[in-house]
Amino acid sequence: MNASSIRAVFGESADPPMFVTDNDDLCDWLVSRELDAQMFAGFDGPRPAGVVFIPTCWEDLPRPAALRERFRGTQVLWVPLAAFDARPDAAIYSLDLLLRSDFGTAVANNRVVMMKLLAAKKGMEFHSGGTHLSFTLEDDVYVNSRTRLALAPAEHASIGAYFEVELGANWVEQEETFHVNGEMCIQGALASHHREMPPELSGKVARADELLADLRTRLPLTVRIEDSRVVPGAFGDLDSLMRELTNPIYDGLLTELAFGTNTSINPHVDWSRNSQFNEGMGGVHIALGDGLSGVHFDFVCPDGELTPV
């Protein structure tokens, strides 16, 4: 276990963070690891300097403004299990990987990827056994990731920002700032959704579990990507369901391109789990769906070499 690594997120001289969750079983599990843990419902006393916040259910979570008030003055590291599989065994699998993660190494890896993005004249290439992807980049590239290990005072950040360099859309124009072509050998797949997903779409989340279980039996699976779209037929007879659950309006358009940097957990990754940690283990991952108007599916190729071109 590498629980000391997480402490550096809150500054070297700070007290250990408090783990706050909305799930009794997880709270007990954390306490059994001799960590300072408390239920979110009872989090109303003196505020600690740092909190690792682990929500497992979106429905009972206060709205953003109320959350900011609840954590006022506190550094908060988010572990949003509610977006993926938050059932007890899956949640404990994720927390075990959290404690095994090396945050310092991941942030150093983030910086290496960013320097490659800056140094690239045209874009990047990613190659492994069955994956050959080329990316072209716009002059302005929008990224979600950490370049700093320690949180600023009262800053909130997600483990997703620590463990991957995610290329997203231009925040203003809502246009992608990367373009992808090639083929990718998918080794693992995940499904997730935002807390802001409308309740009437929640049925898609349950159906995504079934699709994911079927898809896993077919992995590894090689898909072709042209002009940042997964070509029709890539998932065989699962194509139509994938299209429906993600939102047909995207028509196969990738909604994410990211590079995982949490390499310290690699020997412990279990692909049968729908855990956010799996996508951060290394390599490249792409996604379909936005998690709001439909399910967000991540497809992971965990090994390979990223080269600027």
Next chain:
Amino acid sequence: MARRLWIEEGVAETGEGIGRVLSLPAAGSATGQGSRSASASAAPVLHRIRRQSISSCPCLVGLPHQTDQPEATGAPDEQLRK
């Protein structure tokens, strides 16, 4: 034009994004926010970044953004300068 990375790292308790903008100076230039021989840790100037929408990736979900901000800006935030 040199490439720029608009990096969002987290969210301030105001609900605004916190990030930085990284770029490399032209070859031979002594100015810029980074340098070709330096790591991305150079020029640790933090910015408050306003974004119009939440990420398409739910791995960043839950962060208490104010999602109704109309524009993105890279203006440096002196309070966050380290």
